[in-house]
Amino acid sequence: MKSMKHVLLLSLMTMVVFTSACGNSDSNSNSNSNESTGANANGTAAGNQSNGAADDVVDINAKYDPPITVTAIRDQDPSMAFKEGEDFENNNWTKAYADELGITLKYDWIAPSDQYYEKLNVAIASGDIPDIMKVNGAQLKQLVDADLIADLTDVYDKYASELTKKSIEMGPLAKASATFNGKLMAIPPDEGSYEGGLSLMYIRADWLKKLNLEVPKTWAELEKVMDAFVNQDPDGNGKKDTFGMGLTKDLYKNGVAEATGVFNAFGAQPYTWVQQADGTIGYGGIQPEVREALLKLQDMKNKGLIDREFGVKDSGKVGEDYANNRIGINFGALWNPLWPLQDSVTKNANADWVVLPGISATDKPVQYTGALEFNEYMVASKKMEHPEALIKLLNTSQEKLYGGQADPKVFHTEIVGDKEYGHFKENVMMVKGSDPIGNYGHYKKVIGALDSKDATALNPEEKGYYDKILAFQGGDRTTWGTVRVFGTESAYSVLDGIYQNKEQNINFTKFYGSKTKTMAEKMATLDKMQKEVFTKIILGSPIDDFDKFVADWKKLGGDQITQEVSEWAAQQSK
Template identity: 45%
Template sequence: MGIKRKSKAAAALGMAGLLVLAACGSNNDNQENGNASPSAGSSPSASASQPPADPAAKYDPPIDVTAWRYTESSYKYENGDTIENNVYTKAYASDLGINLKYQWTVPVEQFEQKLNVSIAAGDLPDIMWLTNKQLTDLADNDLLYDLTDLYEQYATPLTKSILQQDQKAFDTAKIDGRLMAIPKTASAVDGLPVLHVRTDWLEKLGLPEPKTMQDVLNIAEAFVTKDPDGNNKADTIGLGLTKSFLTDNHFGTSGFFSGFHAYPQKWVKDESGGLVYGSIQPGVKAGLQMLQDMYKKGLLDKEFGVKDRAKVTESVASGKLGMFYGGMSAPGSVIQDNVTNDPNAEWKSFQIVSADEVKATPIGKVPVQLYYAVSKKSKHPEAIMKLLNFSMEGFAPDAPANSPFGISPTGVPVYLYNLIGPEPAMKNLNAHHNIVQALSSNDPSKLSSEEKGYYDRIVKFNGGDRKEWGQARIFGTPSTFDVIDQYVKDDNYILDAFYGGSTPTMVEKLASLQKMEEEVFTKIIMGQSLDTFDKFVADWKKLGGDDITQEVNEWAKKQ
């Protein structure tokens, strides 16, 4: 696939859901073996005049590359591994001659604060994980290396095919037409909302599967009034919401409002082609009316306004909640404990439903939340491309399945240790297709290492292990990916039309506007007059919303 030398480690990457590496140059002066590396001062034209690049050439002598990153609670380790010393860092050294040195790592919750402190101090490593705003700020201050020519010289055909499956997502890393970072591409469709319902309760109460918004209302009412858990107590909830219902992926209202063709906190095109803020559109008011009616009837948790995701998840686990809008990962995250605790519990995921005769269309976001950028002072900025190519080999059609870089035999997600993490836009949906086929044929030989890991867990579930129910209901069938697959086949989804960095007025006023929005919507659901929505719209416009709308549309004209 365009790589002259295929290393043993890189060849073993398998189609692990890799979080590829953005390590870029270092501050030592070692030259790449066989190639003259562009220096920090190289201009695009000078870089373009270099001899043909060898994307896989190993540095000899080795170089040091510095970086920073965050870690998450989902990171697990075994065999003495750490984020600083693991199968990836060892492979970078042995296969590429790159010694990865972390300047710092912090939990994701502390990342943005630490990032801003380091940027303010001018303490930049070779490789940086950045948000869109920080990418723009550093580029505006001429602190980043322009990767445009390096990408053309070093990125292999495989790498380019993966990163540019979603061209719109890839282009978010460009500023004034120049590639200033590698975007952490992922799948937009993975984030589309679905409706999760306890089907054992549906069967017990003689209810049909939901096809309309009226069905959702009927199900919610029955789940509250007809004692689906059979304990003779009025202690069940009709529809689950968190206090962060406008933004929460699980127990949120994105899928619900889409049923009214409304898209709160997203930017959508109006009839003239301009971008408008979804939260101030008329359909939102209709959705709030229904939620208010449900609250009055006791179909929502009276305390939803103070409960976070963990608290609502407890209601699922304890068998008190049987319906909510959520993401594709819900079976493995927020539903699994309920199925483990209750041998009779069964859930199914459905497409979102409409409140009228027009089909409901879910909305997602352009799937780039992170960028991998290179300091302009880096001595080996091309190293990011070598690390990127190394990781992308795991997605090659001939990549071996028994990779040490994906999910370990004990279930540890080793792929999270990788520094740069672009993924194919349809990686997980394709995994679903491949796994379903393998289950049907009882032949997993063509699966990647990551897919084989999911396959094995589904086989365990089919053998009676209910602790693996969640994996079966994500990647098997029936599953959340069955629903997402139908969205894709029908071309029935849209994406947030604004994916740029924060505009000047957003920086100054967006937080207060969003707080006002959340407070007003919560109060309306809990019984405040619907006329409050009209006042909110007027206030939003007056307090900065009109300025933000103008800035967003100015951005859109440049795209």
């Protein structure tokens, strides 16, 4: 499911919203910087030292002369498609690496996405690793402990462009997760991704109107709306075939039809690390608030407010239920209007969904789950002759996607006839920073343009959103999803309110490091046990099973993981 979520966040946003020009940030964001990596900036310098400069001053844009070869490995998304004559080693990205950097890219092997990390484990065990590669948190720690990867501290400081640093250092935690004993050992993912995981509430506005219901403001009112959606035939087909709230077998962390909104309503954070009353860090999934949320979910299932068959439905199946007028409330990520809710609107002429903040079921405000999961990194082998090449590749990645020389059709997404080519997937930098302005920044600029009716300050990506919103206003319902993500009454307008008091409204995980030793060994098993127990309780098992789960979780490795997390926290506070 994690890989599915990754594909949705990239390919769906690309397919539905970014088609016109995704990947291009503010065209002025880096165009005046001498550090930007591009054809005009590079030239053919023979080496990396600036002529006549001090030893510690480097030309980060210098092209290798003679050229160098960088070996890599990668995973392959099953949805990838190449234009005729192109492949992983022959595409727009590899041509840019060669022409502008003097880097020839060679892949030692390519594996399907669902087999990549397993194959990489074998390579790490044998010590046979390429110059650069993507690793997960557990593998990063393993490589650091085995002294197999390069310390990137100095090359990052010297070679990272201004755009790269702005992206990687959007917040302090991402870099910290890749730092061991004061040394930067990997390129981390960006820190802005948590906003895409906040669980917002979506309600069928046309059903509310048909049943003469107000937008709910309390949990009791929300349950009344759910009951009406089940028992008052909101779709008008004369059958009792609708449910109040969508839910998938994954329960949470997949972004669609989640139970996260219900957990948050009861003050629960089911999969992150929280600060406990005594000031220590504890795992959110074993806290008493989770017990209360599970009781409520069980009650909702018993009343028929959620589909009793949720335990066998993935997000695709629940998405079909949305499109087929079977569900009226969804807790999910900010991109849900693009999918699956767009399908609902496209298929049903009157369908409309309103985006709302979460609702509390207690006397305390809702705290959204802020999951900062840093679990993908790019590393360089300790044997690599030119570790700075990793940073130069990263600079190029950022410039081609978000800088002043960005060309979305060449480096992000190209539409040829009815065929879509996601060129961003061909980038060797599978872990990279994001646009420093972020989608929230794009939203603010689009709203400003809508208010002023002046789009001249928008970059191509933002202009794409703007045009789609105007198209919807002109009657094109296929662009509804863009309106509900970036428009005036949208997911980002709800997030705008949340961000006014971010620290109070979002419960950020208190652990953001790479996986601890025991976490790497046992957390997957504990997570599986947790979902199995939670699902059974929702379906009707006694709530005492939660108490047994807590005891088992602690005994089967949870206590040791908690101790390791506490030790990590102590190191961070030094």
